[in-house]
Amino acid sequence: MTEPISTSSNPAGNDRTFLDSNELILNMGPQHPSTHGVLRVILKLDGEKVRGTECVIGYLHRGVEKIAENRTYAMFNPYVDRMDYVASVSNGLGYCLAIEKLLNTEAPLRAQYIRVIMTELNRLASHMVWLGTHALDIGAMTPLFYTFRDREEILKIFEKYCGARLTTHAFRIGGCIYEAYEGMEQEILDYCTFLEPKIDEYEQLLTTNRIWVERTRGVGFISGEDCIALGVTGPVLRASGVKWDLRKAQPYSSYEKFDFEIPIGVNGDTYDRYLVRMAEMRQSVRIIRQAVAGLPAGPIMAKIPKVLKPPVGEVYVSIEAPKGELGYFVVSDGSTQPYRIRVRPPSFVNLQALDKMVRGQLVADVVAVIGTLDIVLGEVDR
Amino acid sequence: MLQYLQGYLSQPVTPGEAGNYLWATVYIVIVITGISLVVLAMNWGERKALAHMQVRLGPMRVGPHGLLQPFADAIKLMTKEDIIPDGADKLVFWLAPVVIVITAWTTFLVVPFGRTHAITDMNIGVLFMLGVSSLSVLGIVMAGWASNSSYPLMGSLRSSAQMISYEVAMGLAVVSAILMTGLSDSGIYLHHAGSTAASGVGTLSMIGIVEAQAQQGTWFIFKFFPFGLIAFMIFAIAMVAETNRAPFDLPEAESELVAGFHTEYSGFRWSLFMLAEYSGMLAVSSIAVTLWLGGWLRPFATWHGPQIVIPHYWQGGALDLASSLLPALIFFLLALVCLAGVIRMPRIPIFRFQTIGLAVFGLLLGFIGLVLLAPPVRDRIQDIFWFTMKIAFFMYMYIWYRATFPRYRFDQLMRVGWKVLLPVALGVLIVTAVVGVLR
Numbered sequence: 001m002t003e004p005i006s007t008s009s010n011p012a013g014n015d016r017t018f019l020d021s022n023e024l025i026l027n028m029g030p031q032h033p034s035t036h037g038v039l040r041v042i043l044k045l046d047g048e049k050v051r052g053t054e055c056v057i058g059y060l061h062r063g064v065e066k067i068a069e070n071r072t073y074a075m076f077n078p079y080v081d082r083m084d085y086v087a088s089v090s091n092g093l094g095y096c097l098a099i100e101k102l103l104n105t106e107a108p109l110r111a112q113y114i115r116v117i118m119t120e121l122n123r124l125a126s127h128m129v130w131l132g133t134h135a136l137d138i139g140a141m142t143p144l145f146y147t148f149r150d151r152e153e154i155l156k157i158f159e160k161y162c163g164a165r166l167t168t169h170a171f172r173i174g175g176c177i178y179e180a181y182e183g184m185e186q187e188i189l190d191y192c193t194f195l196e197p198k199i200d201e202y203e204q205l206l207t208t209n210r211i212w213v214e215r216t217r218g219v220g221f222i223s224g225e226d227c228i229a230l231g232v233t234g235p236v237l238r239a240s241g242v243k244w245d246l247r248k249a250q251p252y253s254s255y256e257k258f259d260f261e262i263p264i265g266v267n268g269d270t271y272d273r274y275l276v277r278m279a280e281m282r283q284s285v286r287i288i289r290q291a292v293a294g295l296p297a298g299p300i301m302a303k304i305p306k307v308l309k310p311p312v313g314e315v316y317v318s319i320e321a322p323k324g325e326l327g328y329f330v331v332s333d334g335s336t337q338p339y340r341i342r343v344r345p346p347s348f349v350n351l352q353a354l355d356k357m358v359r360g361q362l363v364a365d366v367v368a369v370i371g372t373l374d375i376v377l378g379e380v381d382r
Numbered sequence: 383m384l385q386y387l388q389g390y391l392s393q394p395v396t397p398g399e400a401g402n403y404l405w406a407t408v409y410i411v412i413v414i415t416g417i418s419l420v421v422l423a424m425n426w427g428e429r430k431a432l433a434h435m436q437v438r439l440g441p442m443r444v445g446p447h448g449l450l451q452p453f454a455d456a457i458k459l460m461t462k463e464d465i466i467p468d469g470a471d472k473l474v475f476w477l478a479p480v481v482i483v484i485t486a487w488t489t490f491l492v493v494p495f496g497r498t499h500a501i502t503d504m505n506i507g508v509l510f511m512l513g514v515s516s517l518s519v520l521g522i523v524m525a526g527w528a529s530n531s532s533y534p535l536m537g538s539l540r541s542s543a544q545m546i547s548y549e550v551a552m553g554l555a556v557v558s559a560i561l562m563t564g565l566s567d568s569g570i571y572l573h574h575a576g577s578t579a580a581s582g583v584g585t586l587s588m589i590g591i592v593e594a595q596a597q598q599g600t601w602f603i604f605k606f607f608p609f610g611l612i613a614f615m616i617f618a619i620a621m622v623a624e625t626n627r628a629p630f631d632l633p634e635a636e637s638e639l640v641a642g643f644h645t646e647y648s649g650f651r652w653s654l655f656m657l658a659e660y661s662g663m664l665a666v667s668s669i670a671v672t673l674w675l676g677g678w679l680r681p682f683a684t685w686h687g688p689q690i691v692i693p694h695y696w697q698g699g700a701l702d703l704a705s706s707l708l709p710a711l712i713f714f715l716l717a718l719v720c721l722a723g724v725i726r727m728p729r730i731p732i733f734r735f736q737t738i739g740l741a742v743f744g745l746l747l748g749f750i751g752l753v754l755l756a757p758p759v760r761d762r763i764q765d766i767f768w769f770t771m772k773i774a775f776f777m778y779m780y781i782w783y784r785a786t787f788p789r790y791r792f793d794q795l796m797r798v799g800w801k802v803l804l805p806v807a808l809g810v811l812i813v814t815a816v817v818g819v820l821r
Contacts, residue, residue: 024532024536026532026536048536139787141436141784141785142436206788209787211629211787215791362792362793363639363792
């Protein structure tokens with residue numbers, strides 16, 4: 001299916017001169033405006049047409065998983081924020097849930113609700129970054145500034161809640177360490193009412209924009225079967241018509257108590273993925289409203305020992321991060337430090353689909369597809 | 383000396399037509415300086431307008447409201463290290479920005495800023511402009527090839543394909559406007575009064591085209607409605623593609639080709655590309671203004687209003703008076719805006735320099751406004767003023783497009799050019815000819 005690209009001489013022979021070669025090897029990245037960080041894609045081009053791609057990753061590798069083996073369970077918690085740095089709250093939630101499962105404990109209900117509120121706010125923030133940069137890749141400059149303006153309000157809520165804007169470290173193993181600040185509920189509800197017309201505004205700019213539709217419809221098609229075969233999850237999978245969302249399929253952190261829908265697409269192209277994510281933003285607002293309205297009283301921290309020494313064993317816990325299934329596989333040998341932590345990052349797995357999606361399309365589609373996959377290199381490389 | 387000046391300025395012909403080399407040179411210097419200044423102003427204006435459309439402030443630090451930012455940028459670019467990549471073809475690499483700037487500036491040879499405010503008038507003016515402005519593709523291809531790098535190469539290939547495709551539609555739209563110069567509503571073939579051959583079938587001279595619009599009493603955008611309008615729209619779309627601006631900015635598509643054909647350029651050479659791009663925008667806008675929007679004619683030029691007499695100052699139509707006072711009024715308004723800004727500035731030491739700068743700028747604008755009130759200046763500046771306003775409209779549209787539209791993909795761009803614009807332009811050309819002859 002995907003033959004590797006040789007960057008050296010062509011296999012046909014050495015008699016072809018430079019001028020009559022009709023293939024161009026183009027290095028896109030790691031310094032390139034629209035590879036979302038330090039992704040390097042080697043493109044094999046025939047004119048403007050893409051014959052094949054090869055992703056070279058690892059430029060942002062920090063050995064997060066290895067670091068985990070030399071840290072205690074609680075000490076590693078802030079490191080996970082640095083993986084998908086635009087959705088750090090989700091990362092923290094996944095990690096905390098995994099260790100809680102290992103400890104065989106559960107966060108109190110109030111903590112679960114606060115976690116849901118924060119995670120969904122983070123999903124909104126992550127989708128806003130996606131929308132802005134995706135639109136910028138396709139050439140629409142303006143949405144970026146609108147989405148970042150509105151994302152700023154979410155970051156302010158994070159800052160008020162836990163003191164950090166980007167790498168939040170909002171949750172702790174066993175619950176939350178911060179109680180909701182004074183007036184947080186009202187502020188979040190106000191934000192929801194503020195945001196809904198803004199989502200309409202983004203859609204006004206793009207959804208029926210002729211150039212936008214032409215640039216995205218039919219671009220980067222991937223079928224549901226291929227998605228499943230490649231392990232692609234999240235909005236990319238749902239846009240191909242597969243109704244799979246871990247919040248519904250394996251509810252965690254009280255998601256079963258909320259009433260929301262899973263938007264799915266039909267065509268599996270970039271335009272559908274755009275629509276799915278836009279619909280997801282509205283659903284997130286819906287979940288946040290319910291969670292704030294039903295926020296129960298009670299403790300926010302489960303009773304867990306000061307020194308965490310989980311029993312020997314292994315767990316795999318996955319959550320629905322904004323970009324797809326974020327899984328943590330944790331092996332404990334009974335000591336204070338994990339024996340091994342393996343992260344299943346959605347961006348890394350989704351990036352596999354890039355070659356399938358862009359083969360036979362044009363150069364301009366490559367950046368559109370990278371944008372629509374919504375990858376964060378911090379998470380791809382870890 | 384003064385008499386010579388006055389005598390010269392009251393001549394009804396351009397220096398080029400009069401064969402006056404001295405004045406032609408003076409005009410060339412004025413025009414080139416003017417273009418460079420306008421490009422600087424446009425740099426600031428684009429960044430400001432774009433920023434405000436995108437809920438930002440834009441440049442705010444260098445000078446009041448970033449007014450000195452373009453100068454700072456220009457100084458920065460000129461003092462930057464001059465880099466020529468190792469693998470580059472040095473001569474061509476050096477030549478490309480020169481070629482592109484020369485072609486961009488040469489087009490202004492025939493741009494009529496007013497009846498006599500042009501360097502020269504040619505009987506093939508429009509053809510000359512189209513021809514020379516399409517030469518800029520040569521500079522782009524040279525830049526892309528000489529850089530010896532993949533992104534510039536792809537950018538320049540895209541650019542050449544794009545410019546050639548859109549020139550076809552553009553040229554057909556221009557032809558339909560040129561047809562109109564020979565077709566008046568009353569069915570009489572006009573004889574153009576200028577230097578061009580009065581063959582009775584219209585004119586290609588830029589000045590002649592505007593005069594034809596004056597004589598027919600209508601701008602060509604409104605002529606044979608809606609065909610003039612459609613031809614204008616085709617030109618307005620094609621000219622954006624021709625100048626490689628959003629949404630047709632594929633040759634320098636930032637998100638795909640990094641910076642397209644000028645990826646390897648930096649410093650002064652890069653600034654020459656920018657200068658050429660903005661000069662090119664001015665040039666094609668001036669073609670559009672000349673062909674469809676009545677060139678230097680003011681709106682409702684045939685409508686003078688009631689006669690009024692102000693002793694020693696004015697004798698004639700009220701509307702003529704109003705329009706002749708408009709430039710001064712606009713400058714006064716800008717001065718007021720600046721002075722209002724001075725009042726609104728926070729009274730803290732950090733802003734003292736900015737406040738003084740803004741006040742000086744406001745006073746300067748007010749002074750220009752006062753000068754424009756004087757009758758000799760007032761009357762001579764009319765043509766240039768209206769021409770500039772119309773160009774400014776196009777420039778604003780360019781910025782607006784950039785803030786609004788996503789970028790076309792290459793195949794879509796070609797489809798729009800060949801399958802939409804070209805057939806429509808052909809149809810409009812034929813219909814214009816038929817309607818014009820039958821009327």
